[in-house]
Amino acid sequence: MTRLTLFITLLFASSLAQASLLAPFRYEDGSTRWQYVANFSSGVLIILLTIVAIVLFITWRRARRYNIALEEIRGHLEDRVQDRTAKLEKEVNEHVVTTQRLQASESYIQNILSSMPLVLVGLNSEGLITHWNRRAEQVSGTKADAAIGRNLWSIYPDITVTPQHIEQALEKRQPLTLRYSQPGSYHMDITVYPLENYIEPGVVVLVDDVTRRVITENMLIQHDKLSSMGELATAMANDIHKPLQAILFDLRSFQNILEAGHLMPSDSKQSGEFERLQGLLEHASDNGRQVESVIRNLLQFARGRNAQAEPANVVDILEHSLTQASEALSLPDAIPFGKVRVERHFETDIPQAPCHITELQQVFLSLFRHAYQSLAEKAEAKGLDFIPTLKLYVGQSYDALSIRIQHNGNGLSNEEQMHLFEPYVHSANVEQPSAAADKRLSFAYFVITEQHQGHMAVTSDPEVGTTFHIQLELH
CATH class of the missing domain: 1.10.287 (Helix Hairpins)
Incomplete structure (x- = not known):
């Protein structure tokens, strides 16, 4: 009941207010005063337009001020962008130059490593290959792409460096030098360098073929x-x-x-x-x-000797050397060389070979002396049951002359054969192999291989005897 009364009261009050507001726009008879309404509306509209114009002007001034500020900010930003762009361009150019220099340096170092005449292998602590130069490719027959990342000894088992050598170089942090040689064939200097100031431990292995230098x-x-x-x-x-x-x-x-x-x-x-x-x-x-x-x-x-080799009959030189040996070689309480049975196996029509006669006589005399010592030692041990025999073979083999001097005396051990043709260097600080100076044939080997450009080898068995093989070129 109270809400209905309140609603009716409000409706009545609004009707009265409306009537009081519209009163100025009506005549007394209740008709509308349109001229007054029009004037009032025009005035209100002018006032509103004026207010709108003022607001727009104020807004325009404010927008203009903001635009000026924005222009200044944009100009400042453009200047900063230009400065930053210039700095970036400079940094980029410097980076490009640095990259080019690094690439050039890397390419230069890579070319140096690849062009080195020795084998260069980089290894980490696990024995995996990190670098493989061109010489290593030629020696092993394995390309760098296929070698890097693999175990060294799986692709190059002939190398004499062992994992123990790598561990030793890494532990001592000092280079390790090894010498590997096959007399008459090749000589190798192997050096293991530990890497310093590097993140991962590793070594560099250098294998240098020093055969020519040793020769x-x-x-x-x-x-x-x-x-x-x-x-x-x-x-x-x-x-x-x-x-x-x-x-x-x-x-x-x-x-x-x-x-x-x-x-x-x-x-x-x-x-x-x-x-x-x-x-x-x-x-x-x-x-x-x-x-x-x-x-x-x-x-x-x-x-x-003469500077130039001269053609000569090798059989005559051999016979002359045999005569010299019969006259000069003798040992106390031993069978004289003249009592040694000599078997000759010479082919007919053997051509003359260019040689230095004096040096070749010394070679044969050295071989006869070496054979005589072995024969005398075995004759002393065997007694009358042993017949010392020296067999001489000379024949032509294609474009070369083949010479063999064979005896049935005491043979050579593997170690003696290994050092037979090496020079004997006497030094109190150097441990010498078992083959002493009187058992070496380095001079004979030098004369045959270097002066005559021929070949010389030895085969021996401790029980059977020894055979010296010589090959001289006929042309």
Whole structure:
């Protein structure tokens, strides 16, 4: 009831208010005063338009101020963008230049590593390959793309570096140098460098083929030896020749006097002593003639060789060297070289070969001396059941002359064969292999391989004997 009363009261109040508001626009009779309405509406409209214009003007001023500020901000931003763009362009250009330099440096280093004449292999601590240069590709036959990331010993098992060597270099942080050589074939210097100031531990393995350098050094050593030996041979021959001739003359004179019976008649009671003294004189004369033969050989060797090789019959040189060996080689309490059975197996119509005769005679004489020592040692051990035999083979094999000197004396061990052709360097600080100086044939090997451009090898068995193989080019 209360709500209905309140609604009716409000409706009545609004009707009264409306009537009071519209009163100025009506006449007394209740008709509308349109002229007044029009004037009032025009005034209100003008006022509203004026207000709108003022608001628009204020808004325009404010917008203009904002636009000016925005222009300033935009100009500032454009300047900053330009500065930043210029800096970025400069940084980009510097980065491009730096990248180009790095690429050029990397390419340069890569070219250096690839062009190195030695094998260069980079390894991490696990033995995996991180770098593989061109020489390593040539030696192993494996390309770098296929090698990098793989285990070294799985693709290059012939390398003498072992995982223990890698571990040793990494632990000691010092380079490790190894020498690997096959006499007569190749010589390798291997160095393991540990990487320093690097994130991951690793090593660089360098395998340098020093065969030519070693051969050149051996050539210099042998040339020095030749010069020294020539001077020494000349001095020794001249110093020994005169007193030796005097001794031989005295021996012959004493022997003639003894044979003439001036000192002791041959039919006297001391005939046994006479024969014994005669035997001693004969033995002394034989030894003197052997020394004289050695002196002749020394003088012949000291005269040197011609600069150019000259054609010669190798069989004649071999026979002459055999004669020299029969005259010069002898050991106390051993069978003389002249008692050694010599079997000759020479082909017919063997062509002449270009050679240096004197040096080749020294080679054969060195081989006969080496064989004689082995034969004498075995003859002493075996006794009368052993027949020392020396077999000589000469024949033509295509464009080369094949020479073999074989004996049935004591053979060579594997270690002796390995060091047989290496020079003997005497040093108190260097541990020498078992093959001593008198068992080496480095001079003979040098003469055959370097002076004659031939080949020389040895095959031996401790029980059967030894064979020396020589090959000389005919052209």
